[in-house]
Amino acid sequence: MRAISSPSFLIHHRPSAVLRCLRHHGLPFLSSSFVKLKPESTLTSYAEVDSNTRLGRSGSLASPPPQSDAAAQKIDVNPPKGTRDFPPEEMRLRNWLFQNFREVSLSFGFEEVDFPVLESEALFIRKAGEEIREQLYCFEDRGNRRVALRPELTPSLARLVIQKGKSLSLPLKWFAIGQCWRYERMTRGRRREHYQWNMDIIGVPNVTAEAELLSSIICFFKGIGITAVDVGFKVSSRKVLQEVLRRYSIPENLFGRVCVIIDKLEKIPLDEIKKELRSAELSEEAAEELLEIISIKTLTKLEEKLGDSVEAIADLKQLFSLAEKYGYSEWIQFDASIVRGLAYYTGIVFEGFDREGKLRAICGGGRYDKLLSTFGGEDIPACGFGFGDAVIVELLKERGLLPDLSPQVQNIVCSLDQDLQGAACSVAAKLREKNQTVDLVLETKPLKWVFKRAAKINAERLILVGSAEWQKGMVGVKILSSGQQYEIKFDDLE
């Protein structure tokens, strides 16, 4: 490798359009062979190339393309309502987010799992009047099976745990990042699919498990720059409601249904809630007591109300004590109104919220010790959370914390002559063998175009294959940040 100082490599003749174009791009970087190339097209700007008839596209939506097949119908170019495409910039954000989910999960010793996006409908049909049931994407497949696009991951996890049985070593610490589907009315700018990060601990009855889950979410938040000033967690236990129901001798099988009703508290009028509770066979007195209890915001008051022998209070006290040891006390607060909308929670429940109150719940979870038996398995203590990919991105936008995720390719390799395309292939192959990332220019393009492309992909080096150099077994290299340029032997490329 040597710095290029030989006059033949610099341009001091033929101040052509090529040269004007190159100068405009900062510096002359050409051996004489570079100049010979495609002079007739060098002034074609990138934009012009792009709007060339062959490549024109967006106009085709307004008027039919002249040569199109008579039979061709214009399709709707948007993804189905409520769903998303992930073009590169969106995909980079999704990958960044998932990478953060993954890193946190792995740092907590969790193993990744996944399940089919298409499951038996039966897995999601529960009797508690959950919103989720009315929102299932379900249908009959060609084999007459009732199937559904999963609206959540936990039932599949429970199914797999039952299936694997004793071959599993408890506790399981599993995480998943999967797409989930709900057919919702599109009123609140909601989508009908989202990706959900789940972490679940199967086989630990103690609230140490919930404390560990909260710790992992908080690690995630910290990792992406979100603090306890931005986000908090409301924590309660369903055992609080269970205790009230017990005191009023309300049958246990109503528990899930009552929780689902209470979860609607901020979504429908109070009178409606009371009516629903009455129709769930609660006396007016019990309903009033329930509503009073869930308005409590401190553990002390809850203890005054229920007495200190209640399991819920011991659990919550232990959780708050562990939070102190983990160092995340400032993130969590007791709030008896949190019950979560899924029927299967049985103990601690929690919900991550935006402290500015602008956004919907960011994530939520809790203990579900009885889910497996609803599928005919034997129960194993379990808890977990779901964390969607939508609200967190809104929050990051609100706080100006969205990362800058530009594309990044180390090299752009370009031949200066159609006859040298094969040589450029050799160069690209060589660099990739050395673990370099390479964008190979696949057509002979004007240098202006190449520089623009290099800028777009944030290339570090431009490797130019020109005939004079190639005959000597060399290629031209330009370091794009510094403008440094030199020739290097093909064999020495790395």
Next chain:
Amino acid sequence: MRAISSPSFLIHHRPSAVLRCLRHHGLPFLSSSFVKLKPESTLTSYAEVDSNTRLGRSGSLASPPPQSDAAAQKIDVNPPKGTRDFPPEEMRLRNWLFQNFREVSLSFGFEEVDFPVLESEALFIRKAGEEIREQLYCFEDRGNRRVALRPELTPSLARLVIQKGKSLSLPLKWFAIGQCWRYERMTRGRRREHYQWNMDIIGVPNVTAEAELLSSIICFFKGIGITAVDVGFKVSSRKVLQEVLRRYSIPENLFGRVCVIIDKLEKIPLDEIKKELRSAELSEEAAEELLEIISIKTLTKLEEKLGDSVEAIADLKQLFSLAEKYGYSEWIQFDASIVRGLAYYTGIVFEGFDREGKLRAICGGGRYDKLLSTFGGEDIPACGFGFGDAVIVELLKERGLLPDLSPQVQNIVCSLDQDLQGAACSVAAKLREKNQTVDLVLETKPLKWVFKRAAKINAERLILVGSAEWQKGMVGVKILSSGQQYEIKFDDLE
């Protein structure tokens, strides 16, 4: 940090069950405080804990659990027919495979994209009699839209390209790894879903694009240990068939249909093929000629047959010449019988195959310059390939090339006393802050259990939190590979 040599840290008294168990595990590693812990449970083996009634599970499938809700129905614990769960070991393999797809794609300067798994049915309905149409998972959603689980990714890509129109800078180099669905009869051990790696180049009319795609697949193979002895590519061009059709004045709109018929050549009897060709309005003569041409296995013979002015031959020659420059000539061979089963290919087509002939096609792709106009967009030259996650895993198994992907967590942290669980949380939090991965034991467990768990997750260090050490602000560390053990200040942990 200091090596532990103080006698108080070594065990020379109370040769209890704990000690016997520890010795069995290699070495005594206990301060006196360790020994005090849960002596009553130290003999409970891991297996015993696991088969404890509360945790028993697999039996529940044979007989109903005694305390289960009377209403609970046993669900089918298997994923829907033709679909898969990904328990941790399968997920590690999937992640490894996808990581290899991703790394290769990025090293070629491709950007990742994705599309909804649920698309409009119209996107996949073509008139060529493709197998794919009969295999659609399609249904009407709650808004009366005909939708389908995508059977492939290319139509969605085409849709997005049309939608983005001029905002895109050509050429696009996009890759995607997405799940695709086909309702097939389950006769051949086939599944109904698979993940497919796609790479597509949009905006390059020249076969340099196909050559680049082949290069990337071959890079992928090399990266996972597969050689040209294991795998080859059969390459042809649909322009060969097009030329034959042209010579027999067969209308262009029959082209896709004829290709789809020819693709069935090794799947259904020759007479059936001929019948189908006749019903596609080909004369007997044309059909015979077509069948003769596609039996050709060398470019020279093809040239003799069609003459050297045919575009197909120029394309193929250029492709083979570029392959030489890339250095992958030994991987590819001309074979006129390759046409691929999708209607939209227009030029070069290729198929990766197992040279032992045991497996189905590993991957396939080609040029599809006319796909966009079938959706009402203006055409842009394009090519791409699809590479499923099923056959490649079979091949890796066949060749003994499946990677060893054990779980790997750096630390296992364990308190020796329930009262120290909070301290263990502090230790885990501290280590994770230092970017260490930590499996925190969430219940007080016998040391035998902890060692077994440590082995299972391939932990490098065991961090034990015992009361005597913790009072001094220390924890015990054991390096599991060497057996080295010492105490370290909590503050110095990293």
